[in-house]
Each structure stands twice: as structure tokens, then as C-alpha cells.
Amino acid sequence: MTLDVPAIRAAYPALADGYAYLDGAAGTQVPGSVIDAISDAYRSGLGNAGGVFPASIRSATVTEQCRQAVADLVGGVADGVILGPNMTTLTYRLAGTLARTWGPGDEVVVSRLDHDANVRPWMQAAARAGATVRWAEVELPAGELPAGQYDSLLSERTVLVAVTAASNVLGTRPDVAEITAKARAVGALSYVDGVHATPHGPTDVAALGADFYATSAYKWSGPHVGAVIADPGLLESLHPDKLEPAPGTVPERFEQGTPPFADLAGVTAAVEHLAALAGPAAGTRRQRVLASMAAAQDHEQALFQVLLDGLGALGQVTLYGKAPRRTATAYFTVAGRTPAEVAAHLAERKVNVWNGHNYAWELTAVLGIRDAGSAVRAGLIHYNDRSDVDRLVAAVAELAG
Numbered sequence: 001m002t003l004d005v006p007a008i009r010a011a012y013p014a015l016a017d018g019y020a021y022l023d024g025a026a027g028t029q030v031p032g033s034v035i036d037a038i039s040d041a042y043r044s045g046l047g048n049a050g051g052v053f054p055a056s057i058r059s060a061t062v063t064e065q066c067r068q069a070v071a072d073l074v075g076g077v078a079d080g081v082i083l084g085p086n087m088t089t090l091t092y093r094l095a096g097t098l099a100r101t102w103g104p105g106d107e108v109v110v111s112r113l114d115h116d117a118n119v120r121p122w123m124q125a126a127a128r129a130g131a132t133v134r135w136a137e138v139e140l141p142a143g144e145l146p147a148g149q150y151d152s153l154l155s156e157r158t159v160l161v162a163v164t165a166a167s168n169v170l171g172t173r174p175d176v177a178e179i180t181a182k183a184r185a186v187g188a189l190s191y192v193d194g195v196h197a198t199p200h201g202p203t204d205v206a207a208l209g210a211d212f213y214a215t216s217a218y219k220w221s222g223p224h225v226g227a228v229i230a231d232p233g234l235l236e237s238l239h240p241d242k243l244e245p246a247p248g249t250v251p252e253r254f255e256q257g258t259p260p261f262a263d264l265a266g267v268t269a270a271v272e273h274l275a276a277l278a279g280p281a282a283g284t285r286r287q288r289v290l291a292s293m294a295a296a297q298d299h300e301q302a303l304f305q306v307l308l309d310g311l312g313a314l315g316q317v318t319l320y321g322k323a324p325r326r327t328a329t330a331y332f333t334v335a336g337r338t339p340a341e342v343a344a345h346l347a348e349r350k351v352n353v354w355n356g357h358n359y360a361w362e363l364t365a366v367l368g369i370r371d372a373g374s375a376v377r378a379g380l381i382h383y384n385d386r387s388d389v390d391r392l393v394a395a396v397a398e399l400a401g
């Protein structure tokens with residue numbers, strides 16, 4: 001299966017502005033179908049959930065459909081999908097909930113590859129509980145997170161392992177299945193940050209062995225909504241702080257306040273969009289998502305090779321990370337230019353990229369570039385094409401020829 005990239009691009013109104021959107025790792029654009037789903041939801045009349053009148057019932061239906069869509073995207077079950085404003089908020093919530101049973105002597109393992117949203121909430125919760133934090137280290141220059149090190153990091157004292165399914169700057173995909181299997185073997189829970197990984201290929205939470213898997217729809221063509229996917233049975237055993245009259249059921253008891261119902265309709269439309277990326281196909285939505293995300297991955301990886309070859313041929317460019325398994329995410333510096341200067345030059349050439357640490361706080365320190373403004377991130381997603389990459393490389397060449 002291959003992608004019809006011109007057709008995909010035509011589905012995204014924002015791409016018509018002529019910029020090369022290589023900033024998808026910080027948030028993708030949304031297709032017209034998602035915009036329509038959100039406005040249609042408002043137009044149809046939405047009430048708060050839990051009432052007996054049609055507008056209220058529509059909001060409840062939109063929420064159920066959203067849970068099922070997220071479950072289809074990552075391979076979970078709808079009753080195990082917790083919805084919230086974003087991954088960071090949900091992770092703080094889960095950390096606070098899980099840490100209720102932690103105490104001195106317990107150990108939490110975090111990694112230096114992770115976005116800070118899968119580090120600091122665990123460290124702060126551990127500190128409050130008197131638990132110890134242990135670090136999984138990144139191997140340079142490849143930027144890998146070797147799974148073998150977890151043998152010595154884990155013990156029967158470990159209560160939680162937090163690890164990313166892909167680095168948001170280097171793209172490195174650690175062997176999450178091996179890490180979570182080691183965690184399970186010592187009786188620890190695993191919390192996998194799938195925010196950067198989810199948009200770049202097929203996801204199967206069960207195959208990853210993740211007890212909790214976090215993702216954010218705004219990284220995969222949807223609105224600003226986050227989700228954590230877990231086994232409903234596990235969620236039944238946990239009791240987050242909640243308002244007395246708020247639902248005590250799972251997964252609702254993990255959600256605070258009134259959800260953005262119209263945005264949830266947009267999340268469902270985003271999953272439908274991803275399921276159709278490789279064109280019309282037979283099968284369940286889950287099957288179509290798996291097939292089209294595999295095709296998207298192939299497209300991104302082919303283009304990524306062009307990008308890496310192009311930037312790699314420029315003498316003044318340093319590319320960080322070269323793990324064999326990684327998303328199509330380039331992180332680089334240009335000698336004699338700050339990352340902010342490079343990004344500003346690229347913006348003048350109508351190329352959107354990010355500069356800075358991108359919250360890869362520990363990793364940029366390990367790379368020794370955090371205090372120097374870190375680096376420039378150019379990431380590919382299914383709607384990027386060869387002209388985006390060529391424009392990036394040509395614009396960087398003007399600085400680094």
C-alpha cells in the first residue's frame with residue numbers, strides 16, 4: 001500500500017499557505033474532515049452529558065465514539081481509554097494516583113531519553129512518597145536506550161517504569177516490549193509515552209506490553225485532546241481524587257470536569273482520517289488503521305532518507321542520533337549559527353521547524369547542547385512530500401554549504 005500524498009495534502013486546508021510544515025512533532029495540522037466534525041458537533045447541538053434530552057445524549061455518544069476510536073488506533077478497549085486535556089495533565093494525574101501506595105524503599109525508573117512529561121511527574125510523585133528514582137541512560141552517539149540496562153535497574157523494589165516509545169527529538173524507538181517485560185517480571189507497572197510514536201506507525205499496546213500508554217491527538221491530525229489507555233481491570237484497582245458527585249466508574253473517574261465534547265468528535269474524525277490514509281480498504285477500522293499507518297511509516301522513512309542524505313552532505317551540519325529504529329525526526333545544528341538563527345532563516349524560506357530542547361530536558365543535557373540553545377528539529381509526517389524536504393535542505397545549505 002502506498003500513500004496518495006497529493007490527495008492527502010489537499011485534505012489539509014492549512015497546507016495551502018505554501019509553508020513546508022516540518023513541525024509536526026510539536027503538533028500536526030488537521031484535515032478538513034476533523035474541522036467539519038468539530039463544527040458539525042456544535043451545529044447539531046451539544047448538551048452536558050448525563051441528561052435525558054437529545055443534545056445531552058449526543059454528547060454521551062460522541063464521548064463513547066471517541067473512546068472507541070482511540071482504542072482502535074492503539075489497540076486497546078474503549079472502557080480503558082481515559083480522555084483529558086493533554087498527556088502532561090493525564091500523566092500528573094496518574095502519577096499522583098499511583099504514588100498513593102508508594103513509600104520509602106520503593107523505586108521508580110525513568111529514562112534520560114524521555115520528554116520531561118514522562119519524567120518530572122514521576123520524580124515529583126516519588127519525592128512526595130519518599131520513593132527512590134533510578135535512571136536509564138542513553139548511549140551516545142547513537143542515542144539509543146539499551147534495554148539490557150534495565151536488568152540492573154529493576155528489582156522487587158521497583159513499582160513503576162516510565163519509558164518513551166519514541167524520543168521526540170532523536171526519534172529513537174527503544175525496545176519497549178523488552179523493557180515492559182522486564183518490568184512485569186519484577187511486578188512493576190509500566191507507563192509508556194506514546195505521544196511521539198503514535199503518529200509514525202502502527203501501534204499495538206498489547207504487543208508493547210504497556211500497562212499505561214499515553215498519546216495526544218494533536219500529534220496525529222486531531223484536536224488538543226490527550227488519552228491514556230490501560231486495561232479497565234487495572235483502572236478498577238486505582239482511585240484518583242475526584243469530586244464526590246462525579247462518576248465513580250471506570251474510566252470516567254479518572255477524568256476531571258466537563259470534557260470538550262466537540263473536540264472529542266474531532267478525535268474520532270482524526271482516527272477515521274488515519275484509517276483512510278492509504279485509500280479505501282476493506283476490514284475493521286482497527287485493521288485499516290494498522291495498514292494505513294504502516295504505509296505512512298514507509299512513506300516517512302523513504303523521505304527521511306532523502307532528508308538525512310541531504311543534510312548529511314552539508315559540511316557544517318551535525319545530525320544527532322542514529323538509532324536503527326527511529327521515527328522520521330531529524331535533530332541537527334549548523335556550525336557557527338544558533339538553532340534559533342537557523343530556525344529563523346528557515347522561516348524566511350517558508351519552512352516551519354522547531355529550535356530548542358523541545359522539553360527533551362535530560363536528553364539535551366546528555367547531548368551537551370541544552371545550554372547552547374539545543375538544536376533544530378525537522379520532523380516528517382504523512383502529509384510531507386519531497387518538495388518540503390528539498391526546500392529544507394536547500395535553505396540549510398545556504399547557511400552551511
Ligand SMILES: Cc1ncc(COP(=O)(O)O)c(C=O)c1O
Nearest residue numbers: 086087088115117168195196216
Ligand atoms: C514525546 C512527548 N511526550 C509528551 C509530550 C507532552 O504532550 P502534551 O502536550 O499532550 O502534554 C510531548 C509533546 O510534545 C511529546 O512530544
